[in-house]
Amino acid sequence: MTSHCAILPIFDDDEREFALNDYEAGMPRWCPGCGDHSVLTAVEKLLVAEQLKPEQTVFVSGIGCSSRFPHYLKTYGFHGLHGRALPVATGVKLHRPELEVFVVMGDGDCCSIGAAHWIHATRYNMKMVALLLDNSIYGLTKKQTSPTTPQGFKTNTQPFGTPLPPLNPLTTTLGTTNVSFVAQTAEWIPAHLYATIRAAYRHPGFAFVRILQRCPMYTEGLYNETVKNPGMVELLVHDDGVVPPEIDKIYTNRITHDPSDLDSARRLAEYSDRIRLGLFYRNENRARYDLLVRPPKVTSSERIALLNEELDHYAI
């Protein structure tokens, strides 16, 4: 059982074994065919594989279709405000470093209203998994332009076509100081999705995964071609990368990319004709804010003694 923190393992001699139904909660209410279903399946598989204790695991989300995610899990969850999942997750992790923290965000959530938090969470590099469920649209509020909506795509707020080219979440994250893990995967390739989320979970820092997600309701057709034609996908491969063997035969376009090479990662992350999936960057030696600011444990009596000393300085 993996625990990244040595503080207080609560059930040291925990004999429990967790099966899928220990994590599943209720029927997801996403549209049929929505890519969010596959992400949930992959995450549940990870929870079982890593045997994460449901009570020690927290899923934090914002607001959006994708942010319903925590409701469908029997872990602790925090379905907070639109755009503000990362600050909440930061608070959880700072105060309770022994908890396993996952963050689930939509593209509006992360890259628009929550963009400031995204940049700073990347720089804080605290141990957590951040999943960007990017359907290139505002789903919950019914088809408004998101920062990642393709140029020309017609939405309810830009019915004559989105005027600007889309923001690139990968290059933005890779451009942020202290970035430590950036990967891209697609929900319609379950093996790749799972392997990527698992690598993210094992990363000792802020692991940012952009998941290309289909929204049959509002961006129908956006990925039709890509799903049907594996030739439109290019996999980043490397011994240190994420390459599930199951898809070897299907996805044959490959680029060898060493995930420790940030310059190359930034170049490869630029939009191109093909969609690039894989691990762009990983650096396990970046400064980690959660470790740097962790205070000592102090008992009540110690606190009172310390405060009395403090008051002595101000005593008359």
Place this chain on the structure above:
Amino acid sequence: MTAAAALLERDVPVATRVLTLPEHTIEIVSDSGEGAQKCGQIFGAVCAKMGNGVWTVEIIPAEIQPPPRIAEGASGIRIRFATGPVTNWGDQTDLVVAFNEQVLVGRHLLGALASDAIILLENSWASNPDPDIKAAWDQALAELSGYGYRIIEVPMEEQCLTVDDNPRKGKNMFALGMLAYIYDRSLERIEEQIAYAFRRKSEAVYAKNVALMRLGYGWAAANLDFRIEIPTTPPQQALVVMNGNEALGMGALASGMELCAMYPITPATSVSHYLAEVFRKFGGILHQAEDEIAAAGVAIGASYAGKVAFTITSGPGLALKTEFIGLAVMAETPLVVIDVQRGGPSTGLPTKVEQSDLLAALVGQPGDAPHVVMAPATIEECFHSVVTARQIAETFHTVVVILSDANLSTGVQPFPRPQLRKEWLAPELDLSPVEEGRRPYEWDPRMGTSTRPVPGQPGGMYTLTGLSHDEASKVAYDAGIHQHSTTMRSRKIAVLQQTLLRPAIYGDHEGDLLVVGWGSTKGAIEEAIDRARAEGLHASSTHLTFLSPLQPGLKEIFSRFRKVMTVEINYSDPPGEPFITEENRRRGQLAMLLRAQTLCDVDCWTRVPGEPLRPGLIHAAIRDATIGLAGGRA
């Protein structure tokens, strides 16, 4: 020849007259960056330690580095000290040390100086080679000579240059020495205090500052013909002396909270400066977030996962935290929000006091978001309010907003040393399993409260949501559930209200006028009431610590007075202004609240002067308000 110049010509010590007075108010004013505040802080601390009642308040220009030698740039400190307790900054200054004549003019124009004020004025400007400066000096002195001030010119720069070649750095200690002589302060204590103030500097810095201080002392002894004695009464109990922001920070330490998330904003920031120094060794984390929204989110995330956390801000930051405060109310996540108010709206008067955030704090959140708002009135209450706020937030799983202000933030006052208690500290997290079948929002109709499982507790897993939810925290759009959960969130506040004490009345329990205040104005209001009562007016006052919920008994208390009037540092239309009628008059924020809650015709007297209210002005307002009331003048 000026009086001081005449004095300087003598080489024998002058005959000294000693005036004994019950209290004195002094100011040290300078361009910003000349250390006047440090001088005053040291002097104030020594007065307190020797057994005077003390109140100090900083005079802060709006700009960080205003141009030198301008009236609006006056930066400094006022210290009011007395044989008895002092609860506010008073009316006018009796003695001023001014480092240039322009900042002195600034104080004069604001009416800060008593008509017979003694002024110790740096006179190097009189012989400045720059003709403009010389002319400005002449003009200022001509202007000031028309009042009753006693201006004593002091060659501060000339004297300081004998110790330090940068006179801008030394005058404050020279001034401290002069004050130490005038008020006969213990040099040993002054030096102790200098050592503390410069504890992070080298021994040489300390030695130089002491030398400058002693120089000022010696100069004053040789040249001044008066001393002033404010008799001290050695404290009967252990006291501590600090400013309101330090008290808030220490209150947080005493409350056992372990995480503070903030974004810098005047005048709240110095709470975090204080915490930044010490919090870690108390097991705490001070997180400077990327903005105020994030700060609120981090605090709420931490509270959700464990002990109550807090965030510190001022008005503009409170606005940004609004949505998160609503979430904390909805999700019943405890949270303490400290708002050190400044002048508003918008960026407003960042360094100046105002009490204009009351309504924003009470009802600023969209939707129905009942929560607790309280306001410390003294430095001591700043300390205790944080302990209380943490306890209320945890007991009722709610948000508690503490409204302090710029007056308390830098005001320094001695108060009884808190006798720390273990019960004040947040208890260790209970991570024991949640009993089977227990749901996170099983509202107890007697309290309105619910369970609040914490991550780590087996069996307690739930997903907190800001959407309307049922007892199991399942999203529910059912009208009945929304009605019920909204009722429960409101009930908690009613239950809390029933545990609160009736507010104390200062003065008689019935009479002509009841003044109602909240927050930092307490000392000034009570002093004004004393003065009014001494003249025979039937006026009393009461001061509210809780603004939401309001303390019990208000309606009944109000009914015993012919008139009820709030005194607040926020805006209200003065009656008689153009266009203002009884119908359209905008009233003070507490007055609006009290009118709505009690259906009493609560009047208000409010001002937004960018400085604490002077007791003399409140006294005048009380006089006006009592004219024509049946009891009238005795």
